[in-house]
Amino acid sequence: MSGLDELYREVILDHYRNPRRRGTLSGDYIHAEGNNPSCGDEFFLDIEVSGDTITDAAMQGYGCSISQASGSMMMDKIVGMPMSDLRELIHNFKLMMSIEEGDSPVDEDRPGSVLGDLEALQGVRKFPVRIKCADLPWATLTDALDQVSG
Numbered sequence: 001m002s003g004l005d006e007l008y009r010e011v012i013l014d015h016y017r018n019p020r021r022r023g024t025l026s027g028d029y030i031h032a033e034g035n036n037p038s039c040g041d042e043f044f045l046d047i048e049v050s051g052d053t054i055t056d057a058a059m060q061g062y063g064c065s066i067s068q069a070s071g072s073m074m075m076d077k078i079v080g081m082p083m084s085d086l087r088e089l090i091h092n093f094k095l096m097m098s099i100e101e102g103d104s105p106v107d108e109d110r111p112g113s114v115l116g117d118l119e120a121l122q123g124v125r126k127f128p129v130r131i132k133c134a135d136l137p138w139a140t141l142t143d144a145l146d147q148v149s150g
């Protein structure tokens with residue numbers, strides 16, 4: 001295993017073992033649920049939105065390390081992000097995973113264009129069945145954001 005693979009594996013395992021923002025919200029929040037039957041993964045997301053920005057978020061998830069680590073990394077990034085940056089982050093993640101096609105202009109000044117720990121998941125592209133695992137939290141987030149705008 002190359003050094004980079006090892007580093008990536010460590011990042012994924014750390015998020016899997018110590019998921020960020022695990023729990024539920026109380027009060028006024030938006031709830032979305034997703035599941036990936038091909039692997040048995042589940043993801044439950046609560047977000048609190050004020051104006052155009054996610055001000056708080058919590059998740060519960062069950063399933064494989066790829067789905068849960070992807071969700072934990074996502075939770076690390078989304079709080080404090082305005083909708084436009086969130087949509088950009090989702091798009092950039094899907095570009096990296098070859099789920100969507102298009103340009104990915106990386107601009108370090110824009111929070112939606114910096115994937116950070118999420119880059120550890122790019123090795124998953126080699127395993128098409130597992131791409132759905134990595135995408136599950138993001139599909140759930142998209143569902144939650146659609147509830148905000150719709």
Ligand code: ZN
Nearest residue numbers: 039041064133
């Ligand atoms: Zn899975």
